Amino acid sequence: MGIETSCDETAAAVVSGGSIVRSSVVASQAAVHHPYGGVVPELASRKHLEAISQVVFEAIDRSGMQSSQIDAVAVTQGPGLIGALLVGFSFAKAYAYALGIPCVGVNHLEGHIHSVFLDAVFPDFPFVALLVSGGHTGIYHVTSHTGCELMGQTRDDAAGEAFDKVAKMLGLGYPGGVEIEAISRTGNPLRIQFPRPYLDKADSDFSFSGLKSAVRRYVETHDFKENIPDIVAGFQEAVADVLTFKLTQAALSRQCGRIAVVGGVAANSRLREKVMASAAEKELSVFIPSLAFCGDNAAMIAAAGYHNLRAGHVCSLTDDVYSKVMTLQHP
Numbered sequence: 409m410g411i412e413t414s415c416d417e418t419a420a421a422v423v424s425g426g427s428i429v430r431s432s433v434v435a436s437q438a439a440v441h442h443p444y445g446g447v448v449p450e451l452a453s454r455k456h457l458e459a460i461s462q463v464v465f466e467a468i469d470r471s472g473m474q475s476s477q478i479d480a481v482a483v484t485q486g487p488g489l490i491g492a493l494l495v496g497f498s499f500a501k502a503y504a505y506a507l508g509i510p511c512v513g514v515n516h517l518e519g520h521i522h523s524v525f526l527d528a529v530f531p532d533f534p535f536v537a538l539l540v541s542g543g544h545t546g547i548y549h550v551t552s553h554t555g556c557e558l559m560g561q562t563r564d565d566a567a568g569e570a571f572d573k574v575a576k577m578l579g580l581g582y583p584g585g586v587e588i589e590a591i592s593r594t595g596n597p598l599r600i601q602f603p604r605p606y607l608d609k610a611d612s613d614f615s616f617s618g619l620k621s622a623v624r625r626y627v628e629t630h631d632f633k634e635n636i637p638d639i640v641a642g643f644q645e646a647v648a649d650v651l652t653f654k655l656t657q658a659a660l661s662r663q664c665g666r667i668a669v670v671g672g673v674a675a676n677s678r679l680r681e682k683v684m685a686s687a688a689e690k691e692l693s694v695f696i697p698s699l700a701f702c703g704d705n706a707a708m709i710a711a712a713g714y715h716n717l718r719a720g721h722v723c724s725l726t727d728d729v730y731s732k733v734m735t736l737q738h739p
């Protein structure tokens with residue numbers, strides 16, 4: 409059983425063997441946070457509390473299994489919003505205790521990386537993974553289910569955060585990435601050239617705050633309301649170019665023939681297209697989860713938890729959640 413409540417999705421899933429999804433239930437709070445242009449932490453905690461029991465029991469029902477057949481509970485321990493994490497984590501500890509089974513705390517980023525194992529075709533180790541979500545943007549050299557090395561990460565905004573902030577700037581709703589992708593379809597991505605912040609071309613670090621400022625400057629100096637489709641298409645094109653370039657370059661630098669893209673922004677079809685085109689050109693195999701497993705979900709947490717449990721990582725009733733981890737790096 410996987411449980412996820414780190415941000416604005418209350419999710420539960422039943423997964424066998426770390427990869428076969430028996431059920432996956434995601435209750436999104438997007439409509440609750442939409443008017444505010446971002447997640448309101450207190451509202452998120454309250455909504456998780458209202459939804460958690462129903463979501464967990466629905467996941468069990470849909471899996472066709474009984475509670476007594478659940479071997480372990482895996483739950484997101486961090487990083488994320490503390491109040492939101494506490495709801496899932498406390499529920500999971502109590503649920504595992506009541507059933508007399510182990511509870512495994514999972515790092516949310518490790519969960520996202522495990523989303524590539526939920527589809528029928530998944531990568532062998534090692535592979536190079538681009539993790540692009542609302543809270544994190546980084547490139548990892550993944551060597552085993554419990555081993556990875558951080559190659560580079562954003563020095564400021566995460567890619568998803570940049571999508572959300574640009575959307576808010578233009579008066580579009582939350583989550584920004586979804587709105588920007590939809591509106592971009594009617595825009596010309598080449599009319600407004602926004603900067604491609606590659607930083608030092610040789611490393612795998614990112615920076616999106618300059619790009620976000622460039623959009624802000626454009627908005628402040630133009631009659632932007634007429635141009636929203638071209639602005640967002642140009643912005644999306646710049647983000648996708650940088651992410652694709654850095655991912656491909658990271659794989660080549662490690663002479664690694666397999667790449668993956670995970671996290672909420674991996675749902676972006678322009679990014680998917682660009683990564684696939686670049687991989688074809690460089691003869692790399694690409695692994696991108698199906699849309700249901702790009703954004704926050706509990707199946708990926710169950711998958712990561714399965715391997716953590718096998719490695720003996722079990723949490724105790726006194727363990728607590730954590731809000732921040734700057735790196736995800738195992739020996």
Ligand code: KG4
Nearest residue numbers: 541542543568583584585672673676703704
């Ligand atoms: O992984 P995720 O669900 O939650 C975090 O762990 O942060 O990612 C959420 C982020 C949001 O910033 C959202 O705007 C972005 O993913 N996102 C997208 C798309 N769908 C969600 N960004 C670009 N294009 C999309 N289609």
Ligand code: ZN
Nearest residue numbers: 520541703704
């Ligand atoms: Zn996430």
